Amino acid sequence: MVFKLAWKNIHGAGLRSIINVFIIALVMIGIIWMQGMYAGWMRMAERQSREWQNGDGRYTFRSYDKYDPFSWDKSNGKIPSELQSLVKNNEAVPILISQGSIYPDGRMISITVKGIPYNQKVLKLPTSELKDSKYNIPALIGMNMAKSSHLKLGDVLTMRWRDIHGAFNAADIEIVKIMDTPEMEVDNGQVWIDLARLQTMKDAEGKATLIVLKNSKDISFTSADWRFQSIDDLLIDLHNIMKVERAQALIMYAILLFLAMIAIFDTQVLAVFKRRKEIGTFAALGMTKREIIRMFTVEGMMYAMLASVASGILGLPLFIYYGTKGWKMPSSYESYGIAGLSDTIIFYYSPQMILSTIIIVILITTVVSWIPTLRIARLKPTDALRGRLS
Amino acid sequence: MPKIQIETKKMTKYYPTGEGLFAALKDVTLNFTEGEFAGIVGPSGSGKTTLLNVIGSLDTQSEGEVIVLGKEVSKLNAKESAALRSEHIGFIFQTYNLLPVYTVYENVEFPLLLLKMPDAERQKAVMDALDWVGLTDKAKSRPTQLSGGQSQRVAIARAMVKKPQIVLADEPTANLDTENSMNVLETMEKLNKELGTTYIFSTHDAKVIAFIRRKITLVDGRVDSDVIIG
Incomplete structure (x- = not known):
């Protein structure tokens, strides 16, 4: 029931919902795209290393x-x-x-x-x-x-x-x-x-x-x-470079996620403030505060779920393009001497990577959606019905 | 002899203010029996809404006892008081409090979703409730597309759809013109008679007072008079 109600609220919120879903979807696309690049780079560097230098060990x-x-x-x-x-x-x-x-x-x-x-x-x-x-x-x-x-x-x-x-x-x-x-x-x-x-x-x-x-x-x-x-021993330097690169990328993901989460947090804070009367009505109709909090949290979580679908639709052309045509690195990168940087990187998106990205974004969105709703627990139904904050 | 549904015994309700405690209700002792159509009248600030909130377990008394359908309101935990409201009490508000993103049908359906009523039974109950208030043709409309009178009738349907034992109506006609007020009151009176639901209004509207069969007057939080009319 909570999902049904949350869905109705999201549907009813119109443009606000679309903007939230769009922002989260963009972040998901960004993260998956970047992860795809690193995975593609790694695979290519490994392949090149095997083909040109190290064989299978x-x-x-x-x-x-x-x-x-x-x-x-x-x-x-x-x-x-x-x-x-x-x-x-x-x-x-x-x-x-x-x-x-x-x-x-x-x-x-x-x-x-x-x-x-x-x-x-x-x-x-x-x-x-x-x-x-x-x-x-x-x-x-x-x-x-x-x-x-x-x-x-x-x-x-x-x-x-x-x-x-x-x-x-x-x-x-x-x-x-x-x-x-x-x-x-x-x-x-x-x-x-x-x-x-x-x-x-x-x-x-x-x-x-x-x-x-x-x-x-x-x-x-x-x-x-x-x-x-073994090939893994021989690629240890490459793996170390990739670890550093991924750590740097993590900072980028965190910034992207932070921006998206500000939007969600803001929406939830605004929702709790704007929908005080509605919260009071829910209470009068027989919902417990816990159910109301759950409903608001599920609403936030559903933004991320919808964003997963939207990122699939919006990001697919981008993912396909970079997964087939790849990204040609500038020729100046050749002088860096880093494996894989001197060729076109064909992005690689593993199901585990996509799934883990979606799960992480959904979990973080859920937590961020939940925090502002804690205010509901402090809200008296009688005050909420009058549109007041306790 | 009609069964007593609501009892308040020496009930007092304080609110904290900057200057100490303010008593919104003082030593209120009242009984309401099954099928009553009672009005609590009095000027603004006399404690009408507070009394309805405590009876409806949205708030608790500071002193005394409030027993609703055999349950002491102040001893109920959050879940139990939510269950009391969900199963046995319907609310009608001055500002209708319809859920804006839901259609009329969904607004009326909401209390039944909380009761986890099966689909087919729920659909029939919603359409019956809309039929009682004459709004079956507005089932797909949004609250913003309704007039004040229509909105209040949707609120009545929402309060009545689960066939509660008690309906608490806080100034239900305050935002309505005479014609709509009469229409709403007639609807409630009809449902009171047909379904035997207890209605308790808070009001200072003369039109409402003309309909009620018991008039309780509150002045400064005290029961000033309690009169059976007709």
Whole structure:
């Protein structure tokens, strides 16, 4: 009955109800849209990370520390025999990492040299270009690297590296491909050459620093020299960035919700004030104060319920657009080096996210609707009937 | 012998004021029996509305006893007094107090929703009540679309739809012209006779006084006279 009465009051309140529902619906759309963006960003960053860099996890040589280039020459080992068949079947790809420098136009730029088999199919890198060369070492770089070091296709430049014994050596490399990759970690400061060639150059035949897996599910290999890192371990930095972003977004949600709740609170305060006589009449007709409070609270809650439906209708075109066409990030974002920010973000709206947003907004609206109605408990029916506040 | 429905024994009601307590009612002792058509008359501030509010369990006395349908009003908790009003007492107000967002039908239906009456029975009761007051054709109208007389007749239908034992009417004709006042009074008198409902009015309207069968005069919160007319 309370729902029926609340519905009638909402229906009867006309424009006031429409405005309240509209405001809450806008907030819901805003929150779902933003959450969809973060979820989409996360999914895309994960996908890109899998496709371009980390596969489904990897084995890393035990002493490898990506932040300590001076240790890299020693941070490699023989590809374990247990993983050889995976490499042969293109189920895994070994990568050898070395510190190096290039000298384009007399400048010196520190780089990371990475050796990867030209015929690998695990990562999206266009490594087939590394196979043939007339006389120089074919090298692959990313667009950002090309831009920052002023390199272009066909450039020949000197590269210096150190072998595993600590001896320096140098040779000319030729830029045979400039790849467009959204994954900044395979682009910035990276020069990719064929693995076999780098192994020879470093006197590290059969050795690798990383072994990236296409599918880690059925692999149980363990070794003291190689530690397994799951995709979740490898994405920990990304997850941390996302946590910070979500925390910032929470502040935005709170502000949006606060504004909507002011509207609801205001409506309820006004309703209790304006409808004093009505409250007195309800009491005279036999409603208890608790029932009257419940009715007013349900009215507020129903605004949020109606807003859920309205946000579905009003927000659907927006959600569909960003869920299919996505949001192209400005090109300047590429230089941030944050995974996923260099491509079009396709928004993702999970049912759990939508449902939890709706439930949270309904709960908060209910509480905010309830607080002003507590005044009814202090209102004497005889005063209310005269249109007075006790 | 008609059954006593309402008893007040040495009932006093105080209100706090800036200068202390103000006695709105003083030592009021009255009995109302089943089927009465009684009027409480007196000037403004004589305590008429206060008396109706206490009888209707919207307020409680400060001293003395008020027994309505066998229940001491001041001893009822909020739920019990709401149930007393919901089940046994109908209210009619000077300003009609119709619920503005509801239609005439919904206004009349409201007390029955509180009583959780089944749908079919409820619909019949509402249409019967509207028939009593001659407003079946206005069932879908909103209160704002009605005249004062029509609004008060809707209020009567709302008070009567649950067939209460007691109807308390606070200045029911104060906002109506003569023709509408007569119309409303005739309607109430007819329902009093047909359904045996006890009607207690507060009024200082001469037209009402002409209809009532018992006249209780209050002066400064005291019963000045209690006269059976005709």
